Amino acid sequence: MPLDYRRFNGPEDSVSYKQFSTNFTRSYDELFKGLFDENGKRIDGREFTEARPLYTKTNVISQAKGSAYVELKNTKVVCSVFDPREIVGHQNEYSIYGQIYCEVKFAPFSCPRRRRGLAPDTDERALSANFKTAIQTAIQSTKFRNFQMDVFVYILEHDGACLAAAINAACLALTDAVVPMMDIFSARTAAVINNQIFVDPTEAEENLALMPTDNETNHGIITLTVIDHLRNITDLQQIGSIDADCLIKVIDILLEECAKLMPLFKDLIIDNVFEQYKEHQVYLSIKKQVNEELSNKVKEWTLIVKDK
Amino acid sequence: MEEYKVLQPFKYFNDHISVNVRPDGRKFDQQRSIKLNANSVNTADASSLIKCGKTSVVCGISLELATPKAEEPDNGFLVTNVELLPLCSSKFKPGPPSDYAQVVNNTVNDILKNSKCIDLKDLCIVSDKLAWVLYCDIACLEYDGSIIDACLATLMTSLKTLSLPHVIYDIETEEIKVDVNIRHPLKVTGLPVATSFVIYQSPDSNVALMDPTSFEEEMCGGNGANLVVCWNQGLLCGIHKFGGATLGTDGHKKLLNVAKERSKTIEEVINTCIANETSE
Amino acid sequence: MAGMLLSNAERFYIWDGVEENFRSDGRSNKDYRPMELETDVVSSASGSARLRLANTDVLVCVKTEIDTPKSDKPGLGSIEFFVDCSANATPEFEGRGGEQLANRISNLLQRAYHSSQAFNLKQLCIFEGKQCWKLYVDILILECGGNLCDAVSLAVKAALFNTRIPFVKAALMDGGNIDLQLSDDPFDSKRLEVGTAPLLVTLCRMDEENIVDPTAEEETCIAVSIVVGVSGNPALYTSSEDTTPSDHKCTTISMSGNGGILPDAMKIVIAEGITAAKCLDEALGRTLLQERNRTNLQKKDSYGFLK
Numbered sequence: 001m002p003l004d005y006r007r008f009n010g011p012e013d014s015v016s017y018k019q020f021s022t023n024f025t026r027s028y029d030e031l032f033k034g035l036f037d038e039n040g041k042r043i044d045g046r047e048f049t050e051a052r053p054l055y056t057k058t059n060v061i062s063q064a065k066g067s068a069y070v071e072l073k074n075t076k077v078v079c080s081v082f083d084p085r086e087i088v089g090h091q092n093e094y095s096i097y098g099q100i101y102c103e104v105k106f107a108p109f110s111c112p113r114r115r116r117g118l119a120p121d122t123d124e125r126a127l128s129a130n131f132k133t134a135i136q137t138a139i140q141s142t143k144f145r146n147f148q149m150d151v152f153v154y155i156l157e158h159d160g161a162c163l164a165a166a167i168n169a170a171c172l173a174l175t176d177a178v179v180p181m182m183d184i185f186s187a188r189t190a191a192v193i194n195n196q197i198f199v200d201p202t203e204a205e206e207n208l209a210l211m212p213t214d215n216e217t218n219h220g221i222i223t224l225t226v227i228d229h230l231r232n233i234t235d236l237q238q239i240g241s242i243d244a245d246c247l248i249k250v251i252d253i254l255l256e257e258c259a260k261l262m263p264l265f266k267d268l269i270i271d272n273v274f275e276q277y278k279e280h281q282v283y284l285s286i287k288k289q290v291n292e293e294l295s296n297k298v299k300e301w302t303l304i305v306k307d308k
Numbered sequence: 309m310e311e312y313k314v315l316q317p318f319k320y321f322n323d324h325i326s327v328n329v330r331p332d333g334r335k336f337d338q339q340r341s342i343k344l345n346a347n348s349v350n351t352a353d354a355s356s357l358i359k360c361g362k363t364s365v366v367c368g369i370s371l372e373l374a375t376p377k378a379e380e381p382d383n384g385f386l387v388t389n390v391e392l393l394p395l396c397s398s399k400f401k402p403g404p405p406s407d408y409a410q411v412v413n414n415t416v417n418d419i420l421k422n423s424k425c426i427d428l429k430d431l432c433i434v435s436d437k438l439a440w441v442l443y444c445d446i447a448c449l450e451y452d453g454s455i456i457d458a459c460l461a462t463l464m465t466s467l468k469t470l471s472l473p474h475v476i477y478d479i480e481t482e483e484i485k486v487d488v489n490i491r492h493p494l495k496v497t498g499l500p501v502a503t504s505f506v507i508y509q510s511p512d513s514n515v516a517l518m519d520p521t522s523f524e525e526e527m528c529g530g531n532g533a534n535l536v537v538c539w540n541q542g543l544l545c546g547i548h549k550f551g552g553a554t555l556g557t558d559g560h561k562k563l564l565n566v567a568k569e570r571s572k573t574i575e576e577v578i579n580t581c582i583a584n585e586t587s588e
Numbered sequence: 589m590a591g592m593l594l595s596n597a598e599r600f601y602i603w604d605g606v607e608e609n610f611r612s613d614g615r616s617n618k619d620y621r622p623m624e625l626e627t628d629v630v631s632s633a634s635g636s637a638r639l640r641l642a643n644t645d646v647l648v649c650v651k652t653e654i655d656t657p658k659s660d661k662p663g664l665g666s667i668e669f670f671v672d673c674s675a676n677a678t679p680e681f682e683g684r685g686g687e688q689l690a691n692r693i694s695n696l697l698q699r700a701y702h703s704s705q706a707f708n709l710k711q712l713c714i715f716e717g718k719q720c721w722k723l724y725v726d727i728l729i730l731e732c733g734g735n736l737c738d739a740v741s742l743a744v745k746a747a748l749f750n751t752r753i754p755f756v757k758a759a760l761m762d763g764g765n766i767d768l769q770l771s772d773d774p775f776d777s778k779r780l781e782v783g784t785a786p787l788l789v790t791l792c793r794m795d796e797e798n799i800v801d802p803t804a805e806e807e808t809c810i811a812v813s814i815v816v817g818v819s820g821n822p823a824l825y826t827s828s829e830d831t832t833p834s835d836h837k838c839t840t841i842s843m844s845g846n847g848g849i850l851p852d853a854m855k856i857v858i859a860e861g862i863t864a865a866k867c868l869d870e871a872l873g874r875t876l877l878q879e880r881n882r883t884n885l886q887k888k889d890s891y892g893f894l895k
Contacts, residue, residue: 004404006404006405006410007389007405007413008387008388008389008413008417009387010372010374010385010387010441010443011374011375011377011385011441013374013375014372014373014374014385014441015372015373015374015659016370016371016372016373017371017372017373017473017475017486018486018488019659019660020373020475020484020485020486021473021485021486021487021488022485022487024660060449060450061364061395061396061449061450062362062450062452063362063396063397063398063450063451063452063522064395064396064397064398074350076349078395078449079395080395080396082398083398088401101402103394103402105393107349107366107368107445107447108368108370108389108443108445109349109351109352109353109355109368109369109370109443109445110349110351110352110368111351112350112351115370115372115443118389118391118445119404125691126691126695126698129688129691129692129695130842133842133843133844133845136846137845137846137847137848141846150394150402152393152394152395152402153395154393154395154447154449156349156366157349157350157351157352158351159350159351210702210703212661212664212703212704212709213704214704216705216834218837219703220703220839222841227848230848230850231850231851232847232848232849232850233843233848233849233850233851233854234843234847234848235843236814236841236842236843236854237841237842237843238838238840238841238842239699239702239703239839239840240702240703240839241703241705241706241819241837241838241839242837242838243835243836243837243838244838244858244859244862247838247841247858248855248858251851251854251855252851255851
């Protein structure tokens with residue numbers, strides 16, 4: 001890797017200590033067995049079609065216009081959205097659509113297998129491009145013509161389904177930032193390993209889905225993004241090798257899972273609106289008080305001036 | 309009130325300081341509330357998150373193995389990097405680290421190296437053959453002033469909760485085996501704590517404010533003009549000041565004491581956090 | 589894509605044509621434009637191919653290098669794609685203008701070739717854990733006439749089919765280091781097994797219709813396009829009878845554009861993509877085998893860049 005002169009670099013030949021531990025080199029079959037517990041369920045106790053519960057909180061970054069934090073059990077993602085600003089880069093003509101600049105970054109300590117570098121690498125740039133296609137459909141970019149809006153995502157811990165978590169965080173951050181949108185959207189991921197569908201895979205399951213094998217079974221990862229009202233698929237990303245029937249089954253399962261997330265998002269957004277309304281009422285009452293005191297003071301001082 | 313702050317920021321700030329109060333209601337030497345948490349990121353070998361008012365910083369430590377440098381065969385490596393993400397504030401744009409980010413990075417690194425709290429010889433496994441590399445990656449998630457304090461506090465908490473796995477190195481075959489179940493805690497001597505101040509040049513006299521917010525930093529000369537005082541368990545270990553307003557020697561002496569008291573509080577916070585973590 | 593300015597009248601003309609299954613150049617919604625393919629155009633590369641799909645012109649070169657395999661995949665080689673949008677195609681690609689498009693296409697190819705069922709990297713291994721072949725696939729876009737992804741994937745498959753990997757004659761083991769000796773004879777080489785390599789099919793959605801192979805004008809009128817990467821059938825790429833035909837599977841799917849698509853429509857799109865890829869695969873296999881048989885018998889007339 002070329003030296004980054006603006007940051008401190010470690011020695012070039014450093015390798016993760018995990019590749020020297022005893023359970024690093026396990027064969028595909030061993031790893032596959034390791035995904036199940038004694039009852040044949042997934043190792044964290046979930047069913048094959050059960051997704052992890054989603055924990056989310058908005059307005060976590062006070063300096064950003066809108067922000068959200070999403071946790072899918074161990075996968076932790078923060079997203080922030082900033083106000084539109086002038087388009088960066090060579091701009092030759094007026095852009096009738098507002099532009100969206102997306103950057104998805106993994107924290108160096110977020111991946112369990114190796115440390116990621118500080119500068120964005122090709123994986124992260126590809127992920128940012130995929131992330132952008134997923135969120136841009138729902139945003140009304142004609143409302144900020146000739147401007148660029150920034151959406152940043154930072155992945156603190158990678159335990160599978162990072163892109164889906166990032167997209168969900170982006171939806172909530174965009175609503176928190178009061179960005180004009182057509183509809184809310186949600187995303188879910190599924191992995192297919194050895195013809196078996198795993199909804200909302202953990203990092204171990206995702207790694208196995210993309211591992212090179214000798215057998216000819218279906219394997220891969222699919223991420224689906226759906227907008228709420230019209231139930232339109234705004235983004236479908238697939239990697240691996242899956243035949244058409246299996247693919248259709250996975251799409252149906254993911255549609256249901258995405259639909260389950262919508263009421264959660266809507267409740268959160270409505271709660272936020274009520275909170276902000278209450279805060280605004282408090283603010284207005286304080287302002288009224290201050291204005292009253294000010295006018296009283298002004299009356300006092302005019303009387304004093306008049307006496308003199 | 310918000311309009312007043314945006315339209316006339318200097319007057320707004322001066323009006324507050326002249327009646328001995330800060331815009332967020334604190335006294336001059338009062339710090340913001342601190343929330344500290346350790347070991348929340350499972351993929352890192354040690355991690356911690358601090359929330360100091362509205363400044364949030366997360367630190368994660370990754371361990372790697374490498375061959376020591378030829379000129380220092382008994383030393384391991386300690387690589388610290390501070391990332392001021394574009395996520396945390398509109399002040400920071402995406403791309404390579406700006407000058408300010410590099411300055412913060414260098415300051416934190418200097419404080420850590422000069423405090424000698426980690427002996428690089430402890431990181432060496434086999435002289436001239438194998439040593440640990442400690443990558444300490446600090447990322448700022450929310451930026452509201454006093455970044456160096458928060459970075460250092462979270463870094464020290466992570467270092468104190470770090471334990472190194474047991475490594476067996478066969479000298480003849482040059483084979484490395486790591487047992488992740490046996491762990492040795494890292495030896496950390498001392499606990500450097502940094503305290504940031506800004507010095508406000510008011511018409512009457514110069515006033516020092518502890519633990520400034522981003523707005524206070526801007527009013528008092530910008531990002532780099534903070535006075536950073538480091539105490540390491542009762543020993544003064546560093547003062548950094550790059551430009552900005554000045555304060556007389558008496559004022560400075562008072563500040564040093566304030567910083568000393570604060571370092572005791574921060575030490576207590578860190579130790580309580582680690583005690584809670586280990587007892588769970 | 590390359591800046592195309594169309595008036596509203598022209599857009600409606602295109603939309604209405606698609607609805608009637610009669611596009612502006614007379615094709616139906618499922619017809620491809622005529623293609624010309626020639627392999628072995630660049631003699632200094634290990635394999636090369638040039639594809640002309642009406643106005644779209646793509647040149648692909650494959651270079652082979654010896655590399656050490658990754659520590660977690662000791663028995664596999666690697667393949668890397670790099671797309672260069674030449675400023676010849678359109679002045680917008682000058683400097684870093686074409687970077688976004690180039691990144692998109694190379695990401696798509698990297699994903700499509702990721703699975704071992706699409707392209708088996710085991711055939712690139714020389715010594716497990718020590719040495720392997722690394723393929724650098726460089727794609728140069730000479731002209732942009734719409735439907736880049738399909739043209740690029742066809743040219744890449746043809747170039748890989750044309751690639752020769754030198755045989756390893758001898759190996760000296762010196763402690764842990766290996767010194768390889770490769771044969772100097774350019775014809776003493778092996779070919780790659782690329783029968784299962786995927787082909788990308790771009791399906792564009794206009795109203796309720798799906799069209800394949802959009803022209804540059806049509807590309808500016810579409811709301812959403814879906815690229816489906818489908819693995820090939822190895823039986824079409826060898827003259828021998830004993831290769832087992834394999835199923836066509838989706839190796840990658842990616843969407844682009846500002847629109848959405850209903851789930852039922854998506855299922856139809858996937859099915860149509862697989863059908864289109866099957867036809868393309870058959871045609872490509874036939875052409876490549878024909879060309880190989882001809883060059884084995886006589887010296888071929890090469891057109892290169894003269895046609």
